[in-house]
Amino acid sequence: GAGVSQTPSNKVTEKGKYVELRCDPISGHTALYWYRQSLGQGPEFLIYFQGTGAADDSGLPNDRFFAVRPEGSVSTLKIQRTERGDSAVYLCASSLTFGGEQYFGPGTRLTVT
Amino acid sequence: KNQVEQSPQSLIILEGKNCTLQCNYTVSPFSNLRWYKQDTGRGPVSLTIMTFSENTKSNGRYTATLDADTKQSSLHITASQLSDSASYICVVSVVSGGSYIPTFGRGTSLIVHP
Secondary structure, eight states: OOOOEEEOSEEEEOTTOOEEEEEEOOTTOOEEEEEEEOTTSOOEEEEEEETTEEEEOTTOOSTTEEEEOTTSSOEEEEESSOOGGGOEEEEEEEESSTTSOOEEOOOEEEEEO | OOOEEEEOSEEEEETTOOEEEEEEEOOOSOSEEEEEEEOTTSOOEEEEEEOTTOOEEEETTEEEEEETTTTEEEEEEOSOOGGGOEEEEEEEEEEETTEEEEEEOOOEEEEEEO
16 A cells, blocks of 8 residues: 655745645544654654544654644645755654554755755 | 663664664663664664563564663664764663553764765
8 A cells, every 4th residue: 555655845935934744644644753863863752643632742852843633634834934954854654553563754844045 | 860871872884784772771670671762853663672681682683682681772783874873862660560661872973874
């Protein structure tokens, strides 16, 4: 079946703009995770969802970052007033159950100019 | 502060050779340790997962070991292939109740030359 998909694959935006990044998890996976990966670094945990609710958002760097998963499937990561330091690859992963093996999407490369 | 340190930072080997990547961590207590392979421009793909009670896990030519006493793990790749060229990331996770706290290493960049 289809894996985790993320759109767009690349996003270039100007400093101060608002962006939305989308993640389509594997069908039936209840847990969904967002990570951020800067160049030469390992992924950094941002938030995870169990169903529709954000079960742990302790990794979100500040209140400019917000994520939703209204129907327990697709998730959107929203970044307000983007800064150049937000430039990174944003990875999404899903797992059948919380704590289970995670399947990653290809990521969205965000560049803030 | 929980940390995961990987070594070497990068490694170049010839096709057919074996290699071992290292992961040292200070995360405690931890629920599981995973090794991922990440090809350039792609998301990570899980290779192995071990709980604290397991000390070895194999997946084809990949064998991971874990010493929970010394807080060290290694990933051994046997008979390397060109397609093994990638970044290998060690992740130590604490899973407790509804809390999920993964700590990622920076990865080891492996290049396999023909």
